[in-house]
Amino acid sequence: MALAERLAATLAQGALTQSDTVESGTDRVGALAFSGRLGAALVRLRMKADAADGKTALVILARRVQRQARGTTYTFAKRIAGAALAEWMHSHCKTCDGSGSVVSGAKVVGCCQTCNGTGTRRFTDGERRRALGLDADKPVPRRVAAVYDPIVGDCETAYRDALRRVRYQLHGD
Numbered sequence: 434m435a436l437a438e439r440l441a442a443t444l445a446q447g448a449l450t451q452s453d454t455v456e457s458g459t460d461r462v463g464a465l466a467f468s469g470r471l472g473a474a475l476v477r478l479r480m481k482a483d484a485a486d487g488k489t490a491l492v493i494l495a496r497r498v499q500r501q502a503r504g505t506t507y508t509f510a511k512r513i514a515g516a517a518l519a520e521w522m523h524s525h526c527k528t529c530d531g532s533g534s535v536v537s538g539a540k541v542v543g544c545c546q547t548c549n550g551t552g553t554r555r556f557t558d559g560e561r562r563r564a565l566g567l568d569a570d571k572p573v574p575r576r577v578a579a580v581y582d583p584i585v586g587d588c589e590t591a592y593r594d595a596l597r598r599v600r601y602q603l604h605g606d
């Protein structure tokens with residue numbers, strides 16, 4: 434089982450048992466404490482969809498939005514952060530389920546045309562406008578568009594970094 438799935442299983446079962454010989458749930462969750470706050474919140478959020486973790490991530494991201502797009506009110510920064518967070522949470526291409534490949538039987542027969550093989554779903558300007566509650570006939574303001582992708586990217590970076598740190602804490606590699 435992949436590390437992310439084992440973490441999810443641990444968090445879902447709440448099975449925190451200690452063992453000297455076997456890597457236990459407590460070890461995995463403990464290792465998560467070494468991750469950055471955003472990364473740790475995102476790992477738990479993706480595994481368990483916990484409201485408190487969502488709020489933690491939202492506050493950290495909203496502050497980042499405000500630092501990157503000066504003059505943005507906290508209320509609007511939170512809306513951008515929430516929309517970016519939702520994109521990150523649903524970033525798997527639906528056509529190929531995030532694999533980037535077209536599979537027939539057990540064989541990869543090609544590259545997914547929807548996502549160009551990236552496995553990542555691209556959200557349209559229209560979807561972003563709706564998520565931000567902006568007028569349908571107006572473009573997404575430039576300063577908003579400029580922070581949107583970096584914030585989604587920050588989520589993925591923090592998440593991967595948190596998983597890497599968990600792996601390092603457990604296995605030292």
Ligand SMILES: [Zn+2]
Nearest residue numbers: 526529545548
């Ligand atoms: Zn795809």
